[in-house]
Amino acid sequence: MNKAVVLLSGGLDSSTCLAIAQSKGFEVAALTVDYGQRHHAEIESADRVVAALGVTEHKTVKVDLSSIGGSALTDAIDVPKDRDEAEMADEIPITYVPARNTIMLSVALGYAEVIEADSIYIGVNAVDYSGYPDCRPEFVEAFQTLANLATKRAVEGQMIRIESPLLMLKKTEIIEWGLRLGLDYGLTHSCYDPTADGRACGRCDACLIRSAAFEELGQVDPVLEHLSR
Amino acid sequence: MNKAVVLLSGGLDSSTCLAIAQSKGFEVAALTVDYGQRHHAEIESADRVVAALGVTEHKTVKVDLSSIGGSALTDAIDVPKDRDEAEMADEIPITYVPARNTIMLSVALGYAEVIEADSIYIGVNAVDYSGYPDCRPEFVEAFQTLANLATKRAVEGQMIRIESPLLMLKKTEIIEWGLRLGLDYGLTHSCYDPTADGRACGRCDACLIRSAAFEELGQVDPVLEHLSR
Numbered sequence: 311m312n313k314a315v316v317l318l319s320g321g322l323d324s325s326t327c328l329a330i331a332q333s334k335g336f337e338v339a340a341l342t343v344d345y346g347q348r349h350h351a352e353i354e355s356a357d358r359v360v361a362a363l364g365v366t367e368h369k370t371v372k373v374d375l376s377s378i379g380g381s382a383l384t385d386a387i388d389v390p391k392d393r394d395e396a397e398m399a400d401e402i403p404i405t406y407v408p409a410r411n412t413i414m415l416s417v418a419l420g421y422a423e424v425i426e427a428d429s430i431y432i433g434v435n436a437v438d439y440s441g442y443p444d445c446r447p448e449f450v451e452a453f454q455t456l457a458n459l460a461t462k463r464a465v466e467g468q469m470i471r472i473e474s475p476l477l478m479l480k481k482t483e484i485i486e487w488g489l490r491l492g493l494d495y496g497l498t499h500s501c502y503d504p505t506a507d508g509r510a511c512g513r514c515d516a517c518l519i520r521s522a523a524f525e526e527l528g529q530v531d532p533v534l535e536h537l538s539r
Numbered sequence: 540m541n542k543a544v545v546l547l548s549g550g551l552d553s554s555t556c557l558a559i560a561q562s563k564g565f566e567v568a569a570l571t572v573d574y575g576q577r578h579h580a581e582i583e584s585a586d587r588v589v590a591a592l593g594v595t596e597h598k599t600v601k602v603d604l605s606s607i608g609g610s611a612l613t614d615a616i617d618v619p620k621d622r623d624e625a626e627m628a629d630e631i632p633i634t635y636v637p638a639r640n641t642i643m644l645s646v647a648l649g650y651a652e653v654i655e656a657d658s659i660y661i662g663v664n665a666v667d668y669s670g671y672p673d674c675r676p677e678f679v680e681a682f683q684t685l686a687n688l689a690t691k692r693a694v695e696g697q698m699i700r701i702e703s704p705l706l707m708l709k710k711t712e713i714i715e716w717g718l719r720l721g722l723d724y725g726l727t728h729s730c731y732d733p734t735a736d737g738r739a740c741g742r743c744d745a746c747l748i749r750s751a752a753f754e755e756l757g758q759v760d761p762v763l764e765h766l767s768r
Contacts, residue, residue, distance in 0.1 A: 373602045373646070380653030409649030412689045416645040417602070420638030424609030443694045452685040459681050460641045465672045 311337045313427035314473070315418045318342050318368075320355030321500040322520050323433030323476055326488035328363060330475050331431045333491055339367040341421050343414045345407065346376030346384050351508040355499035362497055367425075371417050380408045389503040391513040398441070398515050411444035415453050415472065422470050423461045429471045437480050450474050481523035496532035512537045540566045542656035543702070544647045547571050547597075549584030550729040551749050552662030552705055555717035557592060559704050560660045562720055568596040570650050572643045574636065575605030575613050580737040584728035591726055600646050609637045618732040620742040627670070627744050640673035644682050644701065651699050652690045658700045666709050679703050710752035725761035741766045
């Protein structure tokens with residue numbers, strides 16, 4: 311059985327990615343990078359998703375990006391709220407974490423090499439991507455080129471493929487794919503600014519993007535049900 | 540004054556790199572990645588080099604690669620000793636840390652973006668490189684391509700240059716350059732398997748490569764003087 315490392319934040323996209331990798335027949339090793347997020351709701355969510363999907367191998371690797379700062383997700387900077395689509399599209403937001411996907415893919419590359427996985431799944435998405443530069447197809451392609459040169463396995467002729475199945479999908483298409491695979495999105499967590507008890511705020515960009523997609527599908531985002539009660 | 544992030548392990552190559560970046564007129568921010576090395580002599584050496592060269596900005600970022608394993612430098616695997624040149628050249632050694640340079644450059648990229656540095660210096664060397672795949676020119680070029688796509692600064696037209704001035708130099712040439720710049724190599728630490736009090740073993744690949752180079756220059760490697768007394 312071929313192995314795949316799946317980068318799992320516990321959010322909607324990466325959880326869908328994990329379900330997809332399983333559906334392709336891979337034995338999945340989930341990798342969560344704890345990069346010093348201000349809140350831990352995401353990481354707890356990753357644990358829930360892994361348990362629900364029966365994944366037995368799950369590593370959490372700490373990378374202390376909070377010592378570098380530069381983002382509302384690792385620093386004491388306010389997360390923007392209630393922005394409309396035009397505002398979100400306008401510029402790269404303060405929730406951007408410098409070089410985050412580069413760092414996460416690099417750690418995944420090392421892990422894939424150690425466990426002899428031949429694929430790495432990452433749930434990047436260029437459509438509803440909030441303007442992050444490291445969610446674009448050309449970024450993923452450049453990382454693939456790098457991966458082919460960077461490792462001992464590659465030198466020995468064993469390439470590690472970077473798989474980004476969500477890259478060109480709309481958020482609604484991602485959710486539909488996950489639902490078809492039986493994924494319970496109530497387990498996932500995407501919010502940038504959760505309440506003290508770990509619930510989604512419903513107002514940050516991440517909450518707004520996913521709830522709009524569920525609405526388009528005629529559903530209520532299960533992680534926001536507490537707000538409509 | 541332009542800023543440069545210098546990846547500093549505290550070894551011979553990275554310390555020389557720091558002196559070179561200073562000599563080019565950069566304001567240097569040193570970055571040490573603590574990736575769960577079995578010993579801390581390297582990191583203490585980085586502190587000494589930074590102090591000696593008057594660098595005021597020095598971050599140490601923890602990336603827990605020991606949880607991934609796969610290397611004699613992070614795992615409980617013996618470091619090879621007393622190998623001759625042919626043995627060293629034969630294959631990629633067990634001291635290879637999967638994806639290490641990719642991970643360190645990624646963290647440096649994030650740091651460079653935050654502090655608005657326009658260059659990253661890394662002391663990789665393709666000549667006496669112990670067979671590591673991530674020390675080759677094509678690896679550095681691929682990372683440059685990735686860096687040009689990965690960051691907010693790049694999207695805004697501010698490229699971050701990856702500088703690897705030691706890439707094509709012999710170890711003797713590296714040492715000569717550092718000596719011209721007044722670097723005290725007694726402050727550096729390259730050994731893979733130091734004694735309990737942090738002294739170089741003189742027998743691992745890293746010790747053998749640097750001591751042979753000093754010998755070729757008619758000198759004794761200052762970190763090995765304790766062995767010749």
